Structure formats: C-alpha cells, structure tokens
Amino acid sequence: MNGVPAEVAGREPVVVTAADARYGELVRGVNARYVGSPEAVYLVNSTTQVAEVVQAAVTRGKRLTVRSGGHCLEDFVFNPDVQVVLDLSEMNRVYFDAARGAFAVEPGATLIDVYELLDTAWGVAIPAGSFYSVGAGGHVAGGGFGFLSRMHGLAVDHLHAVEVVVVDAAGAVRTVVASREHDDPHRDLWWAHTGGGGGNFGVVTRYWFRSPGAVGQDPRSVLPRRPTDMLLSTVSLPWPEMTRQRFGRLLENFGAFHEKHKDPDSPYLAVTGGLVLTHRSGGPIRLDTQVDGGHPEADRLLEAYLAEILEGLGPVVRPRARRVPWLALVRQHARANSAQNDPTLRGDFKSALMRAGPPDHQINTFYRHLTRVDIDNPTITVSLAGFGGRINAVRPEATAFAHRDCSLALLWTVLWHDPADDGRYVDWNREFYGAVYAETGGVPVPNSVTDGCYINDPDADVADPRFNRSVTPWHELYYKDNYPGLRAAKARWDPRNVFRHRLSVQLP
Numbered sequence: 001m002n003g004v005p006a007e008v009a010g011r012e013p014v015v016v017t018a019a020d021a022r023y024g025e026l027v028r029g030v031n032a033r034y035v036g037s038p039e040a041v042y043l044v045n046s047t048t049q050v051a052e053v054v055q056a057a058v059t060r061g062k063r064l065t066v067r068s069g070g071h072c073l074e075d076f077v078f079n080p081d082v083q084v085v086l087d088l089s090e091m092n093r094v095y096f097d098a099a100r101g102a103f104a105v106e107p108g109a110t111l112i113d114v115y116e117l118l119d120t121a122w123g124v125a126i127p128a129g130s131f132y133s134v135g136a137g138g139h140v141a142g143g144g145f146g147f148l149s150r151m152h153g154l155a156v157d158h159l160h161a162v163e164v165v166v167v168d169a170a171g172a173v174r175t176v177v178a179s180r181e182h183d184d185p186h187r188d189l190w191w192a193h194t195g196g197g198g199g200n201f202g203v204v205t206r207y208w209f210r211s212p213g214a215v216g217q218d219p220r221s222v223l224p225r226r227p228t229d230m231l232l233s234t235v236s237l238p239w240p241e242m243t244r245q246r247f248g249r250l251l252e253n254f255g256a257f258h259e260k261h262k263d264p265d266s267p268y269l270a271v272t273g274g275l276v277l278t279h280r281s282g283g284p285i286r287l288d289t290q291v292d293g294g295h296p297e298a299d300r301l302l303e304a305y306l307a308e309i310l311e312g313l314g315p316v317v318r319p320r321a322r323r324v325p326w327l328a329l330v331r332q333h334a335r336a337n338s339a340q341n342d343p344t345l346r347g348d349f350k351s352a353l354m355r356a357g358p359p360d361h362q363i364n365t366f367y368r369h370l371t372r373v374d375i376d377n378p379t380i381t382v383s384l385a386g387f388g389g390r391i392n393a394v395r396p397e398a399t400a401f402a403h404r405d406c407s408l409a410l411l412w413t414v415l416w417h418d419p420a421d422d423g424r425y426v427d428w429n430r431e432f433y434g435a436v437y438a439e440t441g442g443v444p445v446p447n448s449v450t451d452g453c454y455i456n457d458p459d460a461d462v463a464d465p466r467f468n469r470s471v472t473p474w475h476e477l478y479y480k481d482n483y484p485g486l487r488a489a490k491a492r493w494d495p496r497n498v499f500r501h502r503l504s505v506q507l508p
C-alpha cells in the first residue's frame, strides 16, 4: 500500500506562510507562469483536515483554491486573488477498499503512483493520462485519457464513487460520498465529477474505481488487467523532406484512419497512435504508436496501421518496432520528459476534439504556421492523439464528459523560459489556433468535423469574444448538452460559489 508515512498521517496540517522558505515552492503551478500570493498554504493529510480548512476559509470570507498535482493549464489555482491554498499533495494513498469493493485513490496521488501501486499489487490499471506527475485530483474530475483509453475508455468511465467536502447555502461544511448507483440520492455529485472538471463543486478527498459490470470482490477483477507489454513504433518524418503535398497526405491518412476506427467495435482498439506535428525549427514530425502486445495479432495490426498512415508518402525510414514491458514503458515516459520536467518552463496550451480528420483548409493552415520563418521555437507542437474506441461506447449524457463520438484529441503546446516572451508566445498560439478554426469563429465548435474542447486542457481564451467569435459559448465547447446538468449540480452542491475559477460552472 502506498502511503502517507505514519509520522505524517494524523499530524496537524502544515501551514506555510510567506516567511517560510518553502513558500515559493508551494504557491506556483507546474507552469511557471502561474504564481499566487496567498496568506497561507495548508498541507493537509485527511478529509477532516480538509473540512476544517475549508470551514475556516468560508467563515472568514477567504478566497480558497485547491491544488492536487499542480498541473492546471490555466491560473485556476495560483492567481493573485487567492488567499488560501489547500494543498492535497500529501493525501496520496492508493489502496483496495474491501467495504466498497473498489480501489480508493486519494487526490494527491500522481498518475505514476496510481499505475505503480495498482500494477505491483494487483496487476490492474485505470485508463488514465500518460503524464506521470499529473495529480488524480484535477485529472479524474475532467475525464482523464491516455494510451489505454481506446481499449478501456476514460478514467471516469471506471469511477465508482467520490468523496467530496462541500459547503451548503448557510456556509456549513460537510463531507458527502456520492456513487454511480442509480438509487444514490447524491448521484448528481458523482456525475458532476465524471468530466465536469476540478475546482467547481467542492474538494474531492477520495475517488473510488470499479468498472461498471465488474463482478465479485477480488481486487484483480474489478478493473482492467494491465497489458503485458506494448509494441512500440516511432517513425520520424524530417522537415526537409516534408513538402506541402506530403504533409497533406500524412494528415489526410491519419485523420481518415481514426475516423474509420473511432467506433467501440473497431478491430483496432489495441492501437493508439499519436502524430506530433513539430514546427520546422524543431525536430522531425513523429508518428508514435503503441499496440497492446497481448493482442494475438499485434504485429499485423501495427503493420496495417503504419501502411495506411504512410501510404502515398514515398520512401519513409521505419525503425523496427520494439516490445517493452508495460510498466517499464510508463516509467520511461515519466523519466524521459526532460522538457516538461524543467521547473522554470512557462507554457501555453489549447485543445480541440475532432469527430473527423482535419479538412484541407485546416491542413493548409497547419502547414503555413508550422513552416513560418518568423518564429523559431523547437518546443512548438500540435499533437493529434488517437481518440474514440471504447471512449465512444458511453452515451454522451451518461457521464459529464459529452464528447463520445470523437476520433482525435488535439493539443497545441508552446514552451519558453523568459517571462519577457509571454506575450509573444501567447499571441503565437492564439493566432495559429484561431486561423485553423477561422471558418467557425476561431474555435472548434461542435459540428460534423470538430467537437469542442477538453476541460482538462482548459483555455480561458474560448470565453473571450476577441478569440471566440462564434455564436457557441465556452461552456458548449467543453460540455455541450451536459452544461444544464452541471449547473443544477452546482446549485445543489456549491450554492455560494465557493469553488470557482475563470471557466467554472456558473450558478443557474
């Protein structure tokens, strides 16, 4: 069992104020752009302590935010308005809760904690994100997807229950457990945490995972089994050989394959492909593919996939695929990401979900911007991740995550170090993204091609009329028809709007 060390469990909260040497460490997100100046940070280690800190903040009228893993892509946790930060990073236990027949995961557990613990002790996995240091606290509430999702759905598709510290209309704090059981009177609170996003309804102090339809109480049978190994392929496509025609063919092939195989009964569920479009000042464009090595036809699936994606591109060097034990691969991903591990990095991100591959005019815009010579930042990427599969087996209204007919998830990234470059790179991303979606007002509105944005990759620009010139409001991009349900949950569980940020669910 992972654990809060015995000397930590039960200890009083650690209160860190500006006079403390640890303060600077605890008032900033993983993205160095987001720094707060709260009166205090409370490092807590139990639900009772969370409730006490929230109650004190509400009683004193203090603005409070919650940090689990610190990976928020916006300033929702660390910004100048925040007076109290509740830091849950020490609440990181992962264990089997026999009473519920489900795995309990505390919000401060990082994804690598979760993968390692579930695997080492029980050989099971949750289909969550691929970045090791993301915290369960924010990640799960927003949906959670990664390399296992085409096979097993989103993390929230296995969410059985959630424990949340909430504040009622009178300002009194209480702790509620809400489950997906249909007769649970608190079911709407569970539902709100299946894609509604963090920082909206209360403080999650525990998640429980058990797959729908799981039978029995054996921990090894209540979640998907971990893959034995992964068949791994990386194909590099250098920019000097990348004509507009070749680039277009690659994106058309990639888009068409994923559209054809987005359904939950696709024979290619075991294949997860990612296409990382770099700027030409960076390295080559990369086609990264993982295939579940336990699939009896893994090699054939990979071969057929690569043949389809690379068709018509002319000669391409294809290094031999490698088999890597699954957990070793997860760990390697954790350690290899030197750029993302740099604590001085500043970044800007934008997301889009796609139902179909990018049409020609979008491909043109990708090519134009990625070959621009007035910018030379090798960290610029747009990654296109294969989506759908078992994610699309769930009805859009069954969970708060509404995007259940998508084929690709896109993420725009630009990183830099110098605060003086903030304006330049934020503008770059705005211009690039706005141009790709120019025909729909600068944002990927839900239609037959695009399907909005992913709340775990939030971008406050989509609520700003300068950048969202469509008639589609920001909440439709993130939640589509599920927004009224989320507002109803907000009214019931956070009627004083204690938990809020720049894109939080609004009270009715």
Ligand SMILES: Cc1cc2nc3c(=O)[nH]c(=O)nc-3n(C[C@H](O)[C@H](O)[C@H](O)COP(=O)(O)OP(=O)(O)OC[C@H]3O[C@@H](n4cnc5c(N)ncnc54)[C@H](O)[C@@H]3O)c2cc1C
Pocket (backbone or CB within 6 Å): 029, 030, 065, 066, 067, 068, 069, 070, 071, 072, 073, 076, 077, 088, 107, 128, 129, 130, 131, 133, 134, 135, 136, 137, 138, 139, 140, 142, 143, 144, 145, 146, 197, 198, 199, 200, 202, 203, 204, 205, 340, 456, 457, 501
């Ligand atoms: C480098 C990187 C890689 C990523 N990779 C993936 C990926 O592979 N797949 C994917 O789906 N997403 C990915 N994400 C997005 C990630 O899922 C979100 O950023 C997620 O919200 C981070 O959660 P956190 O707890 O680490 O962040 P935090 O910054 O601590 O929290 C994020 C938000 O949730 C709120 N929150 C946090 N904890 C709680 C809680 N206990 N109760 C209530 N609200 C809470 C915060 O107040 C904030 O609004 C990635 C992000 C980064 C920066």
